[in-house]
Amino acid sequence: MHYRDFGKTGMKTGVEPNPRLSTVVRAAELAKKEECDVVIGMGGGSVMDASKVIAASVLYEGDPKDMLVRAGKAPRFPERALPIITVPTLAATGSEMNCGAVITIDDEEEKLKTFVMTEVLYPKVAVVDPELTITVPKAHTAYGVCDIITHVTEGYFNGIDVTPIQDRFAEGVILTVLEWGPKAVSNGSDLEARTQIQWASIVALNGWVQAGVNAPYPVHQIEHTLSALYDIPHGAGLAVVNPAWMRFAARFRPERFAQFAQRIFGISAMGKDDLSLAMEGIDRFEEFLRSIGCPTRLSELGIGKVTDEMLSYWADKTLEVLCDEEGKLPGRPPLRKEDIVEILRMAM
Template sequence: MLNFSYHSPTKILFGKDMEFEVGKEVANYGKKILLHYGGGSIKRIGLYDRVIDSLKKEGIEYIELPGVQPNPRLKLVRKGIEICKEEDIDLILAVGGGSVVDSAKAIGIGAKYDGDVWELFEKKAVPKDTIPVGVILTLPATGSETSNSTVVTNEETKVKVSVRSEIVRPAFAILNPETTYSLPKEQTSAGVSDIMAHIFERYFTNTRNVDLTDRLCEGTLRTLIKYAPIVLKEPNNYAARAEIMWTGTIAHNGILGLGREEDWASHKIGHEISAMYDTTHGVTLSIIFPAWMKYVYKNNVERFAQFAVRVFDVEADFNNPEVVALEGIRRLEEFFRSIGLPTTFKEAGIPTDKIDEMARRCISNSGGDSVGFFVKLYEKDVLEIYKLALE
C-alpha cells in the first residue's frame, strides 16, 4: 500500500426531502448565489419550486443560469464567470447531474482566476481559490458532488479535459433518491456505467497489498450489478435508487483509490468520443472499458481473474487464470448489454472514420506521450483499443 493523504470536506445530506434544507445550507456562505441548472427537468419534477421556496425563506438572493448541456460547454462556463464577478456571488448552487456540477465547479475556479478559465484546463496555471459550490444531485453518475475534479468541453476545438484539485470539492451535497425517479432508462444505465468506470480506474492497479480497497471496490461493483436491473424495472423503488445514488458518491470521492496507483486511461480515451460526437460519457465508457480490458489484461492476469471471481462469480481456476479473466470481461459486456448499453461503436451508431485522429488527440490532450498507469498506452495502443471496440 502506498502512502496517502485524504481530506473530503463535502457535507452530505442524504435522504427524503433533504432539498428543503438547501436554504439553511446556503445561508452559511452568504446571501447571494448563482443558481445553475440544465433544462426543464428540475421544474417538471417540482424540484425547482422546492429549492426556490427554501431559498426565499432564508432571504437568499439568486441569479439563474440555466442551459447546461451534457458534456458541459466552455462558453456557458465563461458566461457564469462573468455573472459571478459582476454580481459578487457568494456561492454557486448546482441543481442537476454531473454536467451541471462540473460546470459550476469550473465557474467557481474561473471566477477567482485573473486569466481565462481555459488556461486552467490546459494546465498553464493551477487554481488557487474558488467560489464555494453547493449541489443538489438529480443523476447518480459522475460522482462530481464530492470529487476533486471537473471536466469541461471546449466546443470550438472539440477538446474535453479536466482540472483536478482539492479546492473544487463542493462545500455540501444534497442527495435525495426520489429526485431520480423520473430519469429515463438510458440515463440511469449510462450513470451506472459511469459509476462502474470510476471504480475500474482505481481497481485495476499494479499496487500490491491493497486488499481492503480491493474489497471495497468489489462490494461497490456488486451493489451496482444487483440494483441496476431493479431500478430499471421499478423506477420508483426508493431502496434501490438509494443504493445506486450512494454508490455514485462512494465511487468517486477518492476513498476507493487510497494507497493505490490509479489508471484513468479509459476515461481519456472515452473523452475523445464525447468531444468528437457529443456521445454520453457513460456510453463511451461501456464501449471503451471492455476493449481496454481485452488489450491490457495480460499485464496482470491474476488481478483480472480476481475481478471475475469476486465480482461476477466466475468459478476460480488457478491452472487457467486467463480463461477466468476473459470470462469476467465477457460477463461485464453481457451486463452492460442487459441494462441497454452498447459495448461497441457499431452498437452505439458512432462513426468509425476518425479513430486515428481521436488516438492522436487522446495523447496530445494528455500533456505527455502516453496515458494510463496500469499499462502505459501510446498512440498506437489507443488506436488498437478503438479498433477492438469497433464491432
C-alpha cells in the same frame, strides 16, 4: 440575484451535456456582474462539474482554459473559488463529493474534453436526495450505472499492487451496483434501488475506494475524446470503451482480471489459466452492460461508419490531453497511440 431573475440576463438556464468552456466563461461573467457569492450545481455530473469551474473562474486571474489539463502545458490550477453547493439529480459521476471537474474546450484553436482537479473545487455542501433521481429515464440510469462501475474499475486495474483492503472496498461497490442497478433501470420508482446506487455513486469517486492506489484513468481519457467530438452520453461511451480496454489490459495483468472474474462473477478457476478466466469475467461484465440497455460497440453510438483514419485521429486527440514523458497515456499498461487504436478497433 434571485433565481427568478436569471432569465432576464439573456443567458439560457441550464448546462449542456459534456459542458463547454464557453458556457462556463459566460456563466462566470454573469456571476461577476451580479456579484454572486455562491454557486449551486443542481443536476447531473455535467451541471455539477460546470458549477465548480464557474465558481473558480469568477475569482481566477487569467484565461480559465489555463486551469485545465493539456499535454505539454502545465496547468495553472485555481487557488480560490466561490463556495459550491451540489445537488445531484443523477447517480453517476460522484461529482457532488469530489474536487474534480470535466470540461470540453470548444474554442477555434482546440476541441478537447479535459479536466481540472484541485482542493478548492470541493463542494462546501452536498444535498443528496435519491428522490430527485426518480424521473431519470432508463437509458441514462443505465449509463450512470456504467459510469459508477468504471470509476471503480479504473482504480482496481490501474492502481498499485498489494491493496487488499481497497480491493474489497472496490468489489463491494461493484457488487452493490450489479445488484441494485438493474432494479433502478427496470423500475425507476424503486426508491431503495435509487438510494443504493446513489450512495454507490458517491463512494465510487469520493476518494475512499481509491485511497492510496494512485491510479490513472485511461478508459475515461479515451472516452472523453468520443464524447467531445460526438456529444455522446459519457456513460454510454464508457460502456463501449471499458470492456475493450479490459480485454487489451488483461494480457498484461491476467491474474488481476482473473481475480475480478472470480470475486465479482463467482467464476470457477477449475481447469483455466488466468487469461482464460479473465476473458470470461470480461465477457460476463459486457453481458451485464447489455442487459441493462447499454451499448457495447462503437457502431451503436450513432457516429456512423468508423474508419482507420478516425481511430488514428481519436488516439491523437486523447494524447493531446494527457501523456507521460514517453508520449504514452498513463495506465497499466501505459498506452502508445497504436495501443489506443487497437483498443478502439476492439470496440467496433
